Amino acid sequence: MKANYHTHTVRCQHAMGRDEDYVRAALEAGFEELGFSDHMPWPFGGGFVSSIRMGMADLPGYIASVHRLQGAYAGRIRIRLGLESEYFPRYRDHMLRLRDGGISYYILGQHYADSEEDNPYVGIECMTDEGVLRYAESTVRAIRTGLFCYVAHPDLFMRHRDDGEFSPACEQATDMICQAAREADMPLEYNLLGLQSGLRGHFRGYPSKPFWQYAKKYDNTVILGTDAHDPALLADTSLWETGRAEVTGMGYRLTENLKMEE
Numbered sequence: 304m305k306a307n308y309h310t311h312t313v314r315c316q317h318a319m320g321r322d323e324d325y326v327r328a329a330l331e332a333g334f335e336e337l338g339f340s341d342h343m344p345w346p347f348g349g350g351f352v353s354s355i356r357m358g359m360a361d362l363p364g365y366i367a368s369v370h371r372l373q374g375a376y377a378g379r380i381r382i383r384l385g386l387e388s389e390y391f392p393r394y395r396d397h398m399l400r401l402r403d404g405g406i407s408y409y410i411l412g413q414h415y416a417d418s419e420e421d422n423p424y425v426g427i428e429c430m431t432d433e434g435v436l437r438y439a440e441s442t443v444r445a446i447r448t449g450l451f452c453y454v455a456h457p458d459l460f461m462r463h464r465d466d467g468e469f470s471p472a473c474e475q476a477t478d479m480i481c482q483a484a485r486e487a488d489m490p491l492e493y494n495l496l497g498l499q500s501g502l503r504g505h506f507r508g509y510p511s512k513p514f515w516q517y518a519k520k521y522d523n524t525v526i527l528g529t530d531a532h533d534p535a536l537l538a539d540t541s542l543w544e545t546g547r548a549e550v551t552g553m554g555y556r557l558t559e560n561l562k563m564e565e
């Protein structure tokens with residue numbers, strides 16, 4: 304079954320298109336299951352307002368829109384309601400509340416080692432080895448909560464590193480993340496937005512070849528995620544096939560879909 308669980312909407316402030324356009328693109332591309340997983344809105348302290356995610360006020364509209372699409376496209380494509388989220392221990396209750404309120408799944412995108420109002424973007428922090436290890440520690444802590452169904456772009460720590468900068472700290476981070484994901488039976492995502500960026504000549508550090516080569520010894524299950532911020536990415540079936548060929552070519556086991564509650 305062809306499924307993608309990593310889809311954004313315009314609410315995150317760096318995506319385009321109507322919600323329904325993503326569904327139409329997914330249908331055209333032959334997906335049988337589409338999960339919306341826009342960037343988690345957090346109830347930040349101190350009046351902090353993020354510019355890279357939806358605000359709390361947009362959450363009811365997001366939920367209502369996905370519910371509407373689930374009804375409108377019933378029988379043609381299965382639509383899931385999720386969020387891509389970091390794990391910030393101070394806001395753990397917020398995650399539990401939203402899950403109880405109907406968010407079916409979380410994918411882990413640990414863009415900040417701890418909450419955004421007092422931490423730098425992890426890609427910048429990971430330009431140092433100390434930052435890489437802090438990313439790995441926060442990612443492992445998140446995996447062990449059991450709140451997430453897969454790890455989005457686990458190789459995010461390579462965001463501002465070239466392949467040649469895969470240091471011993473990067474190996475250690477890879478060890479930590481792959482072991483924790485294996486123990487939790489949680490797939491690692493091969494990120495197709497990153498793949499497309501690389502194919503178009505503006506590589507964003509992931510998917511990182513040295514990461515995936517080094518990680519092979521752990522034999523984690525891998526899942527493709529489009530990370531669509533534009534419906535066109537879902538419609539691009541050749542990108543999907545390229546990703547699939549790269550993952551299986553390295554000898555990884557690819558899982559096609561996640562089992563989750565209705």
Ligand SMILES: [Zn+2]
Pocket residue numbers: 311315317342532
């Ligand atoms: Zn995004």
Ligand SMILES: [Zn+2]
Pocket residue numbers: 309311387412455530
């Ligand atoms: Zn994403």
